[in-house]
Amino acid sequence: SVVAQPRAEGGLEQTYVMVKPDGVQRGLVGEIISRFEKKGFRLAGLKMFQCPEDLAKKHYEELQEKPFFPKLVKYITSGPVVCMAWEGPGVVASARKLIGSTNPLQAEPGTIRGDLAVAVGRNVIHGSDSVANGEREIGLWFGEAELCKWQPELTPWLLE
Ligand code: IDP
Helix, strand or coil: CCEECCCCCCCCEEEEEEECHHHHHCCCHHHHHHHHHHHCCEEEEEEEECCCHHHHHHHCHHHCCCCCHHHHHHHHCCCCEEEEEEEECCHHHHHHHHHCCCCCCCCCECEHHHHHCCECCECCEEECCCHHHHHHHHHHHCCHHHCEECCCCCHHHHCC
């Protein structure tokens, strides 16, 4: 059954992943979704969205004292983003590894930023940095009715 659910049940962790405006403009959405799908994570929410300034500021509130904060808000609101909620065991830390270091020039080859970006202010993708922030960010970007609780048929082949 598919019902709206604010949070994963059964202990499955969730993270908020977002293709930033540069990734959308560069046609990288499919490639990025594909990496998380192939890894074996479960998509719980997906939408395209033009982020308003107040949401960008709330999302990045921990960085509001940084000198690059105004540019960051401008970047995130500069075009549509693709918002995703992914779930699975250890998905927060694993997504951060798939994404790679904040500065794409320091990101390992094989990671999304390592393979697809060159500038910290155009680093293509966001991923929550803690389980608590994953919950906070999914709550910020998604309404309850936009999140699906479902059991892919493949689950027994992915999870013990
Ligand atoms: P993260 O996205 O890897 O978690 P954060 O430190 O949370 O990195 O920074 C949020 C975003 O702010 C980065 O992804 C990047 O787009 C931008 N950013 C971080 N540091 C800088 C900087 O030194 N100059 C410009 N932009 C930055």
